Amino acid sequence: MAQSMVHPVAVAIGPVAKAVELACRAIAILGGALFIVEAVMSVASVLGRALFNLPVPGDYELVQMLSAMGIAMCLPYCQLKKGHVFVDFFTLWAPAAIKRFLDAVAALLLSGSAFFLAWRIWEGMLEMREYGETSMVIALPVWWGYIPVSPSFVLLGIAALQSFVHELAREEHQS
Amino acid sequence: MTGTAIGLTMGAAMMAMLALRVQIGIAMFLTGAIGYIWVSGWDPLLAYLKNAPYGRFSLYDLSVVPLFLLMGQFATHGGLSRALFRAANAFIGHWRGGMAMAGIASCAGFGAICGSSLATAATMSHVVLPELKRHQYKPGLAAGSLAAGGTLGILIPPSVPLVIYAILAEQNIAKLFVAAFIPGILAALGYMLVVAIVTRVDPAAGGPGTPRHTWAERLSTVIDTWPVLLIFVVVIGGIYGGLFTPTEAASIGVLATGVTAWKSGGLKGQGLIQCFYGTATGTGMMFLILLGADMLNSFMAVSQMPAEAAAWVQGMGFGPFTVLMVIIIIYMLLGCVMDSLSMILLTVPIFLPIVLGLDYWGLGLEDKAIWFGMVALVVMEIGLITPPVGMNVYIISGVARDIPMATIFRGVMPFLASDLARIVILVLFPGLSLFLLRLLA
Amino acid sequence: QEVVLKVAHFLPPVSPAHTKFITPWCDKIAAESQGKLKCQIYPAMQLGGTPPQLLNQARDGVADIVWTLPGYTPGRFPVSEVFELPFFTTTHEASSRAMWDFVQNNAMNEFAGLKPIAVWVNGPNQLHFRDKRVNTLDDIKGMKVRAPSRLGNKLLASLGATPVGMPVPQMAESLAKGVIEGALIPWEVVPATKTHELTRFHAEAGGEYAMTTATMIFVMNQKKYDSLPAELKKVIDDNSGREVSAWVAAQFKGADAAGREAAVAHGNTVYQLPAAEMAKWQAATRPVADEWIREISAKGADGKKLHDEAAALVKQYSK
Ligand code: NA
Ligand code: NA
Numbered sequence: 001m002a003q004s005m006v007h008p009v010a011v012a013i014g015p016v017a018k019a020v021e022l023a024c025r026a027i028a029i030l031g032g033a034l035f036i037v038e039a040v041m042s043v044a045s046v047l048g049r050a051l052f053n054l055p056v057p058g059d060y061e062l063v064q065m066l067s068a069m070g071i072a073m074c075l076p077y078c079q080l081k082k083g084h085v086f087v088d089f090f091t092l093w094a095p096a097a098i099k100r101f102l103d104a105v106a107a108l109l110l111s112g113s114a115f116f117l118a119w120r121i122w123e124g125m126l127e128m129r130e131y132g133e134t135s136m137v138i139a140l141p142v143w144w145g146y147i148p149v150s151p152s153f154v155l156l157g158i159a160a161l162q163s164f165v166h167e168l169a170r171e172e173h174q175s
Numbered sequence: 176m177t178g179t180a181i182g183l184t185m186g187a188a189m190m191a192m193l194a195l196r197v198q199i200g201i202a203m204f205l206t207g208a209i210g211y212i213w214v215s216g217w218d219p220l221l222a223y224l225k226n227a228p229y230g231r232f233s234l235y236d237l238s239v240v241p242l243f244l245l246m247g248q249f250a251t252h253g254g255l256s257r258a259l260f261r262a263a264n265a266f267i268g269h270w271r272g273g274m275a276m277a278g279i280a281s282c283a284g285f286g287a288i289c290g291s292s293l294a295t296a297a298t299m300s301h302v303v304l305p306e307l308k309r310h311q312y313k314p315g316l317a318a319g320s321l322a323a324g325g326t327l328g329i330l331i332p333p334s335v336p337l338v339i340y341a342i343l344a345e346q347n348i349a350k351l352f353v354a355a356f357i358p359g360i361l362a363a364l365g366y367m368l369v370v371a372i373v374t375r376v377d378p379a380a381g382g383p384g385t386p387r388h389t390w391a392e393r394l395s396t397v398i399d400t401w402p403v404l405l406i407f408v409v410v411i412g413g414i415y416g417g418l419f420t421p422t423e424a425a426s427i428g429v430l431a432t433g434v435t436a437w438k439s440g441g442l443k444g445q446g447l448i449q450c451f452y453g454t455a456t457g458t459g460m461m462f463l464i465l466l467g468a469d470m471l472n473s474f475m476a477v478s479q480m481p482a483e484a485a486a487w488v489q490g491m492g493f494g495p496f497t498v499l500m501v502i503i504i505i506y507m508l509l510g511c512v513m514d515s516l517s518m519i520l521l522t523v524p525i526f527l528p529i530v531l532g533l534d535y536w537g538l539g540l541e542d543k544a545i546w547f548g549m550v551a552l553v554v555m556e557i558g559l560i561t562p563p564v565g566m567n568v569y570i571i572s573g574v575a576r577d578i579p580m581a582t583i584f585r586g587v588m589p590f591l592a593s594d595l596a597r598i599v600i601l602v603l604f605p606g607l608s609l610f611l612l613r614l615l616a
Numbered sequence: 617q618e619v620v621l622k623v624a625h626f627l628p629p630v631s632p633a634h635t636k637f638i639t640p641w642c643d644k645i646a647a648e649s650q651g652k653l654k655c656q657i658y659p660a661m662q663l664g665g666t667p668p669q670l671l672n673q674a675r676d677g678v679a680d681i682v683w684t685l686p687g688y689t690p691g692r693f694p695v696s697e698v699f700e701l702p703f704f705t706t707t708h709e710a711s712s713r714a715m716w717d718f719v720q721n722n723a724m725n726e727f728a729g730l731k732p733i734a735v736w737v738n739g740p741n742q743l744h745f746r747d748k749r750v751n752t753l754d755d756i757k758g759m760k761v762r763a764p765s766r767l768g769n770k771l772l773a774s775l776g777a778t779p780v781g782m783p784v785p786q787m788a789e790s791l792a793k794g795v796i797e798g799a800l801i802p803w804e805v806v807p808a809t810k811t812h813e814l815t816r817f818h819a820e821a822g823g824e825y826a827m828t829t830a831t832m833i834f835v836m837n838q839k840k841y842d843s844l845p846a847e848l849k850k851v852i853d854d855n856s857g858r859e860v861s862a863w864v865a866a867q868f869k870g871a872d873a874a875g876r877e878a879a880v881a882h883g884n885t886v887y888q889l890p891a892a893e894m895a896k897w898q899a900a901t902r903p904v905a906d907e908w909i910r911e912i913s914a915k916g917a918d919g920k921k922l923h924d925e926a927a928a929l930v931k932q933y934s935k
Pocket of ligand 2: 566
């Protein structure tokens, strides 16, 4: 398998690319911050439970919601860093141009899958809102957790699209 | 077409996509989605995907994964890696090959607070490789010992692959962590033994030993590693003691390592943001694979292929150890070219029912699942350092750009031999995996 | 032609729900349709997803029929939820007949896109304690107890306990280590979660009413039903309804009895809280019902009327 450590990372060129990169970074930082919030809340709940018989109400469902949001927000940055693993064993022999072509196709497939998922998750969110489904203890609307998920997949799709363009551009550049 | 025929066709399509450099998570997702349409139809797929990704991401048991990764990031930025190496070196640095052994020991120490092998390899090689170079260790031994030592990140609990295995096998995470402890220590000792043998056979490989440290010096270096010990005891002890869930334990670990990193100045400037970036890369990588595997497994369940495969194996009447050997060989082959996470996700739903259906040493179901988990973990770990593609070797080669990849792989070989010996031992003596659990029960 | 129905649920194939209720039901429709209706059962979430998603799987046609708990999707069955109020239901069969009638009259909009085959309440929930015999309201004050549902959570809080909402797999571990001191669950769940090995005292509510219970539903995708030829629709219809609901509940009663026996066989103390004490508990938990009425009324329905109608149905069938 391979990851960014072995392959040069796409360098953002132009204002659009810069904006995409900035968005991926910002959303990853936000995701990390959510994990910290989650950790602080969990520790507060453990302490409250042990010392005052008073856990944070709905602690488990808060963890579920926060981590779902945070995890989704990690996906675009990982693509920016070409961190989504693939198998390069079978193409070690191939000339660079073929590898770049295959990588461009792979980026396109990733992009298409991400947009498709974004569309489905968006539908899922609207439906959850319509149904008014909530969490058990503190009745948090479930659809709140969906809010950043669909946009994260859109951004993942855009980042992958950018990789696609970049692989093709490199090919022309070098041929 | 029968379910198995559809399953095999789609399996071939997935292999083709993997060979053509499609991301593993996406290859699994597309295979699963198309297969699902084939068996169930387009509308069910559209409906299924509305809630499946959120359902996967919001699974309580998985929430521990990003937290373990963040904890590893904080530990790295907190300089704990350096403290661990100094302490280990103070004790055994004067032995022949002692500094490489100290590198392995400090990998084990770092593994006790880090759930990922890549993070352990990257962190420890930054600290240890320059020192080994300065003391004239041969590049093969230096890089090989750290590539192998890095795998202690998953062999010693906490361990992200074990969390995933626990969920797939419906086993208690705490019990798996406890079970992994002795095999993990065995791994560390085995690697140190390899260094001893290599430096005995080729004294030039090890460079001159450092002067012996006084007990006062040793004591002072050990004191610097107290956060590691504290965090390990609180996290693993707390999970096993049932004081809190793995997620809560990891949360405590995040805050404890975070405070350590902050106090040591590791979070200044871009520090904190770098920790977030590192966590995002690891989390994004794993969850894209988990998402794809979820889709693939749903398709496989509808196609009834795993059940038919298990029935077929049982019908053939192979002996239990023949089956286990075949499974281990399949894992080794897959491990050459795939990453360990996708490997477990792909195979455990098929292999575990087969193993559970056979008799091994008269073990009960739960014991068997835990024992098989240990064996599977070691085989997956081996995949990280076997040629032609070994993630840990890539990491080391990224840190030590002057050492050719071939040299690292050659340096890894003796460590691989100790891995193989350990598998045989773990298979033959299930007590090694189950002893601590019985002691604590 | 032969129609295969995909039936999904979340428990393993060895569970009583699978063997005692779903499989027999499937056998029955197969026999009555001369083999034209068949089930392909997917236990243990084999169609993918998590238990809360079962409801959508049936609604969207990912599965044709599912067994699930409305409590997994709080907010989706606000009116049917009335049967989970404290001290509201009596025996399995009577309460389930009442629930069927009540849902047919008042809550069918909660089943949009779905055809209910059976709706029922499972057994009364009991309080299972680790190391303390609870006899009075004072005894339970401040104890950490796992709550089974949204309303179960409020019930425990109104009794003065500290409700802890945790997933079932976590419950056993937390009980074993004393992180929680008790759990509010039905007997049926006891053997699978090993609760009888982790607790020593089991308090049943004396008197007529259960402390609380969980509602359950067995529902079919409406479009799938509509697509069936008339003769097969009739087979489904013949195997749906009030009496089928009571029958399913009776199957759960058998599993409840087995759970209770396991606790007794383990040498635990199984005891009844006297009816007089229960009257005090009922009074203490009255605000939970009041709050439910307010919530429903806020949505534009007559909460009081719905509450009283459901209570009257339970009383009527319990005679
Ligand atoms: Na570890
Ligand atoms: Na490998």
